[in-house]
Amino acid sequence: MTIKEREQEIINEFELFDDWMDKYNYIIELGKSVPSIPAEYKVEKYLISGCQASVWLHARYENGKVYFSAESDALITKGIVALLIRVLSGQPPRDIIDAELDFINRIGLKEHLSQTRANGLLNMIRQMKLYALAFQRTETGKHTQHD
Amino acid sequence: MSLQHDNIRKEFPILQREVNGRPLVYLDNAATTQKPRAVMERLRIYYEQENSNIHRGAHYLSQQATVAYEKARETVKGFINAGSPQEVIFTRGTTEAINLVANSFCKKFVMPGDEVLISAMEHHSNIVPWQIACQEREAFLKVIPMNEAGELDMEGCRDLLNKKTKIVAVTHVSNALGTVNPVREIIDLAHEKSIPVLIDGAQATPHFPVDVQALDCDFYCFSGHKVYGPMGVGVLYGKEEWLNSMPPYQGGGEMIREVSFSKTTYSELPFKFEAGTPNVADVLGMETALLFIKGLGQQQIAAYEDDLLNYAISQLGALDKIRFVGTAGQRAGVVSFVFDDIHPYDTGTILDKLGIAVRTGHHCAQPIMDFFKIPGTVRASLGLYNTRQEIDLLVHGLARVREMFA
Ligand SMILES: Cc1ncc(COP(=O)(O)O)c(C=O)c1O
Numbered sequence: 001m002t003i004k005e006r007e008q009e010i011i012n013e014f015e016l017f018d019d020w021m022d023k024y025n026y027i028i029e030l031g032k033s034v035p036s037i038p039a040e041y042k043v044e045k046y047l048i049s050g051c052q053a054s055v056w057l058h059a060r061y062e063n064g065k066v067y068f069s070a071e072s073d074a075l076i077t078k079g080i081v082a083l084l085i086r087v088l089s090g091q092p093p094r095d096i097i098d099a100e101l102d103f104i105n106r107i108g109l110k111e112h113l114s115q116t117r118a119n120g121l122l123n124m125i126r127q128m129k130l131y132a133l134a135f136q137r138t139e140t141g142k143h144t145q146h147d
Numbered sequence: 148m149s150l151q152h153d154n155i156r157k158e159f160p161i162l163q164r165e166v167n168g169r170p171l172v173y174l175d176n177a178a179t180t181q182k183p184r185a186v187m188e189r190l191r192i193y194y195e196q197e198n199s200n201i202h203r204g205a206h207y208l209s210q211q212a213t214v215a216y217e218k219a220r221e222t223v224k225g226f227i228n229a230g231s232p233q234e235v236i237f238t239r240g241t242t243e244a245i246n247l248v249a250n251s252f253c254k255k256f257v258m259p260g261d262e263v264l265i266s267a268m269e270h271h272s273n274i275v276p277w278q279i280a281c282q283e284r285e286a287f288l289k290v291i292p293m294n295e296a297g298e299l300d301m302e303g304c305r306d307l308l309n310k311k312t313k314i315v316a317v318t319h320v321s322n323a324l325g326t327v328n329p330v331r332e333i334i335d336l337a338h339e340k341s342i343p344v345l346i347d348g349a350q351a352t353p354h355f356p357v358d359v360q361a362l363d364c365d366f367y368c369f370s371g372h373k374v375y376g377p378m379g380v381g382v383l384y385g386k387e388e389w390l391n392s393m394p395p396y397q398g399g400g401e402m403i404r405e406v407s408f409s410k411t412t413y414s415e416l417p418f419k420f421e422a423g424t425p426n427v428a429d430v431l432g433m434e435t436a437l438l439f440i441k442g443l444g445q446q447q448i449a450a451y452e453d454d455l456l457n458y459a460i461s462q463l464g465a466l467d468k469i470r471f472v473g474t475a476g477q478r479a480g481v482v483s484f485v486f487d488d489i490h491p492y493d494t495g496t497i498l499d500k501l502g503i504a505v506r507t508g509h510h511c512a513q514p515i516m517d518f519f520k521i522p523g524t525v526r527a528s529l530g531l532y533n534t535r536q537e538i539d540l541l542v543h544g545l546a547r548v549r550e551m552f553a
Contacts, residue, residue, distance in 0.1 A: 020167075021500075025551060028493075052507060052508040
């Protein structure tokens with residue numbers, strides 16, 4: 001599935017909720033169900049510090065795709081992080097860099113991004129794109145060497 | 148209590164609005180307070196009828212604005228019981244007031260190897276300006292420790308005061324913990340060694356009357372927006388002898404007597420420290436706010452808020468897994484807490500959905516959070532218009548949070 005398709009899938013799921021309580025309960029459940037990031041990644045090096053909630057993000061590159069794992073100490077943030085990973089993980093770097101991630105707005109969670117300093121989410125998206133950019137660079141670097 | 152709540156709340160139009168479809172419960176007064184109608188009216192009238200630059204033109208409006216501005220200085224003088232209006236400097240707020248002293252005082256009186264003493268519970272505004280000044284002067288920043296309750300260690304304070312200490316800067320009330328510090332005692336200790344003391348009064352002035360002469364502090368700072376006045380305006384009180392001996396902070400118009408390219412002589416106090424066109428409208432708005440709370444009675448406000456704070460502490464204390472951060476014997480305006488099993492950000496998000504405005508995070512006091520080894524707290528901070536019903540709504544909201552996350 002492409003990034004857009006995955007976004008649409010999430011938008012459809014969220015249309016089932018008729019009030020904010022259901023929506024947040026779902027996000028909280030999602031946050032609880034996300035497997036913890038391996039301890040070796042839950043260190044300063046992978047920490048994206050937000051003012052309030054911390055997010056740890058790890059990325060690896062395999063066969064032309066980027067795989068993310070992440071976690072947060074706040075459950076709501078962790079739930080939203082899980083959604084972002086569902087959309088972006090396993091996608092090619094170029095698509096990650098170009099992703100607009102409009103679904104966050106469409107499912108009514110934009111407030112968690114606009115409070116720039118309040119949680120690490122906006123920084124996390126930026127960091128995900130930076131990883132993708134770095135992987136893409138090494139990739140094109142390899143090609144030029146081969147050429 | 149003697150405050151007439153139905154009437155008082157009507158004076159604050161914003162309290163009638165809804166947030167997320169629910170009546171607003173505003174419990175973030177330590178960040179900023181809401182403004183009574185009279186303050187907004189004062190701003191409107193100034194711009195509609197009095198606007199003019201002050202201390203400059205001889206024309207009618209300019210004179211009228213100048214008189215109003217200087218009358219506001221008199222009002223502030225009365226509000227904190229300063230010795231004279233010259234000791235009242237208008238600034239952009241507490242932050243600018245502290246920066247002014249850190250910059251100007253340290254330039255003159257702090258030499259390499261000297262020390263500046265602050266406390267473990269300062270707002271970043273009362274840490275960073277001193278850090279910058281110390282770096283510049285090659286001086287050392289020392290910190291009065293606190294205990295687990297969030298009370299300053301007075302023995303530690305005594306030990307840290309020494310010949311090299313050039314100034315002490317401590318907060319009157321902690322914005323993160325609510326602790327009311329024994330500033331009178333700190334001032335006395337420092338004065339025994341002839342060391343001047345600056346008090347950060349940003350969180351004190353909204354809650355109880357302050358008398359700078361009785362305290363005998365050398366500097367006192369507060370922000371207009373935290374005492375029901377407009378944003379962008381505040382006060383530095385300084386004893387005349389100190390202000391006279393300090394060099395100007397910023398240069399510009401208004402603060403000079405004579406300028407030639409080779410030499411400039413500076414104006415008298417307070418103008419020496421008020422370079423450029425001041426924020427006249429907001430100074431007048433702040434004056435109105437101060438008169439507003441004086442009119443209600445500062446003692447009455449203090450008694451009412453004390454009672455409300457105790458009510459909040461006892462009601463919140465019944466919640467499961469709650470831990471108060473800051474349990475000092477003397478507190479004002481603020482109750483800070485965490486749930487052992489729920490992140491403050493999660494708590495704050497759900498409360499916001501319920502129309503309840505609290506602050507979550509480190510409250511610009513990261514060293515305090517490091518001390519308690521927590522990422523932040525949930526802080527409910529009270530204003531004179533808050534009610535017991537609002538505390539009940541907060542407690543219900545938190546019970547809801549517990550259901551959702553437990
Ligand atoms: C104790 C304390 N000091 C200083 C400040 C800074 O005040 P302002 O941002 O109005 O300059 C605050 C505001 O949060 C405060 O609570």
